[in-house]
Amino acid sequence: xxxxxxxxxxxxxxxxxxxxxxxxxxxxxxxxxxLASNENPYGPSKKALEIIDSYLTNLNxxxxxxxxxxxxxxxxxxxxxxxxxxxxNGSDEVIKLLSEAYLNxxxxxxxxxxxxxxxxxxxxxxxxxxxxxxxxxxxxxxxxFYNYIxxxxxxxxxxxxxxxxGTMVTxxxxxxxxxxxxxxxxxxLDEAYAEYVADTSYPNSLGLxxxxxxxxxxxxxxxxxxxxxxxxxxxxxxxxxxxxEKAREPFNVNLLGQVAAVRxxxxxxxLEYSFRENAKARESFYQECQKRDIKYVKSHTNFVLMQVEDxxxxxxxxxxxxxxxxxxxxxxxxRFIRVTLGSIEQMQRFWQVFDEIGG
Ligand SMILES: Cc1ncc(COP(=O)(O)O)c(C=O)c1O
Numbered sequence: 001x002x003x004x005x006x007x008x009x010x011x012x013x014x015x016x017x018x019x020x021x022x023x024x025x026x027x028x029x030x031x032x033x034x035l036a037s038n039e040n041p042y043g044p045s046k047k048a049l050e051i052i053d054s055y056l057t058n059l060n061x062x063x064x065x066x067x068x069x070x071x072x073x074x075x076x077x078x079x080x081x082x083x084x085x086x087x088x089n090g091s092d093e094v095i096k097l098l099s100e101a102y103l104n105x106x107x108x109x110x111x112x113x114x115x116x117x118x119x120x121x122x123x124x125x126x127x128x129x130x131x132x133x134x135x136x137x138x139x140x141x142x143x144x145f146y147n148y149i150x151x152x153x154x155x156x157x158x159x160x161x162x163x164x165x166g167t168m169v170t171x172x173x174x175x176x177x178x179x180x181x182x183x184x185x186x187x188x189l190d191e192a193y194a195e196y197v198a199d200t201s202y203p204n205s206l207g208l209x210x211x212x213x214x215x216x217x218x219x220x221x222x223x224x225x226x227x228x229x230x231x232x233x234x235x236x237x238x239x240x241x242x243x244x245e246k247a248r249e250p251f252n253v254n255l256l257g258q259v260a261a262v263r264x265x266x267x268x269x270x271l272e273y274s275f276r277e278n279a280k281a282r283e284s285f286y287q288e289c290q291k292r293d294i295k296y297v298k299s300h301t302n303f304v305l306m307q308v309e310d311x312x313x314x315x316x317x318x319x320x321x322x323x324x325x326x327x328x329x330x331x332x333x334x335r336f337i338r339v340t341l342g343s344i345e346q347m348q349r350f351w352q353v354f355d356e357i358g359g
Pocket of ligand 1: 038089090091092220221227230232
């Protein structure tokens with residue numbers, strides 16, 4: 001047997017939300033809904049679909065390795081320079097690039113416990129260590145983060161709003177934190193769900209990138225409804241982006257993803273519709289929880305963490321009835337399930353099945 005790198009022994013393969021087709025196949029079901037990966041239930045923008053159609057005959061060609069049109073569109077939209085943007089095969093890839101660009105064996109990252117799993121994956125892959133700061137009231141405890149930073153800390157991840165809890169840190173809290181972090185540490189602010197946030201105390205993070213060593217991550221997988229095409233991006237000072245660019249593969253973002261993302265960015269109506277419907281679905285979800293006396297964590301996103309007796313039991317029972325949710329056990333939260341807010345019909349089905357199984 002050829003021995004793989006030692007770093008791999010620490011890595012547990014990512015367990016994604018179960019795909020619909022797999023559940024249909026395995027359980028012999030026809031009608032399955034997925035409320036497990038925080039996708040947009042209202043689909044992609046029509047404008048994005050139209051442009052994809054017109055590019056299908058170009059699939060024999062490589063995509064633009066520099067993603068010129070997409071970077072131009074992002075640069076105009078966010079009022080930053082093109083050299084301050086990196087686009088990736090999902091923001092997952094940008095997280096991996098950050099790990100590859102900044103982490104040597106023996107370095108460490110500081111992150112919340114619990115948060116999005118890819119930060120840990122990237123660190124372990126590079127032979128770096130992961131320091132986990134317990135959440136306080138399901139929210140990042142930035143005060144406590146200082147106690148975990150040491151001379152080997154290179155990256156600090158703040159997932160805002162946090163996956164899987166849906167909670168956020170405010171601009172005031174973030175700036176207070178950034179003011180005090182030591183030199184040589186890069187802060188990564190993962191804002192995958194930013195477009196769902198209505199709270200006005202949410203940070204205007206792009207206004208901070210020139211003042212602090214900060215990388216802001218965004219994605220087209222969530223409110224823009226393009227998860228299947230894999231497009232995410234990072235915004236930071238030029239010197240940071242230049243380092244990430246060195247680790248990037250030449251054609252990392254596919255052709256359809258690039259053109260669709262440009263159109264999606266331009267489709268304000270789809271964005272606003274998705275935002276409004278999600279806000280309604282969230283309120284209605286809270287009401288349904290209250291009716292049943294179920295505890296939940298107030299969320300700024302398109303998913304809600306709700307308390308149950310036993311997460312795996314509920315997950316499995318719901319799965320058998322064709323409703324895929326995320327069991328909190330994958331995050332170490334055995335008494336919670338994370339439910340993506342679906343369409344009205346999907347949420348009716350969710351509650352009907354939940355009541356049926358005696359959740
Ligand atoms: C907080 C967070 N960051 C990043 C991602 C990855 O997004 P992408 O599809 O852009 O790779 C996700 C996806 O679930 C997420 O929840």
